[in-house]
Amino acid sequence: MTTFRHRQQSIPINYSKLSMFQKTDSKDHLIRLLYRSRPRVTAGIDAVKTEIEVILEKSRRNNERRAVTGALIFNSGLFVQVLEGPSSAIEELFEIIQQDERHFDVEVLMCKSVERRAFPAWSMAYIGRSDQYENVFGDIATVTGYRTDQLEGDRLFRIVMEMAFEEERMAT
Incomplete structure (x- = not known):
């Protein structure tokens, strides 16, 4: 069994008031x-974009099979990913992620049991580089110097x- 090491305990959030979250019927928590x-x-932004497309295609196919949902952000030379699913599937998937040589400096920022999914409809949502999100990441950078380890x-996650959800709204 994988032990997730992270730098701090998560503060519980009460998601019960948010209708967008879905409960799981799985016996696996x-x-x-x-x-x-x-x-x-x-090798440049085009090589990174190509690699991300490969990752997304494979992730979406495999995540659906594993009942895993989530979102991936790539911006400012940094991946941030949320994965949700049965604990056994997430443990198996995270073992694969840690051994994947396409990235390094993997750090768990949060790992906790939840009652509902935040991304129930997405096997893997993707938020790529854009001016709008560059501003969001820029604000984070101003505070942390691009050090996500300084964010809870x-x-x-929020x-x-x-x-x-903003990306989805803009696409429709």
Whole structure:
């Protein structure tokens, strides 16, 4: 069994008032994992975009099979990803992620049991580089110097969630 190491305990959030969250029917308890990492690809933005497309295609296919949902952000040379699903599936998936040589400096920022999913409809939502999100990440950078380790996991999770739902709203 994988032990998730993270730098701090998460502060519980009361999600029961938010209708967008879905309960799981699985006997395997539902967990939410948020981590950040840095890409190894340094050959330019086009190479990174191509690599992200490959990651997304494979992730969406595999996550659906595992009953895993979530969101991935790439901006300012940083990946931030939220994964939600049965604990056994998340543990298995995170083992694979930690061994993936396409990125490094993997750090768990939050891992906790939840009653409902934040991203029930997305096998993997993606929020890419844009001026709007560059501003959001810029604000984070001003405070932290691009050090997500200085953000609480719950705060970063709310930022990811807001960005994902804004991206969906803009697409429709």
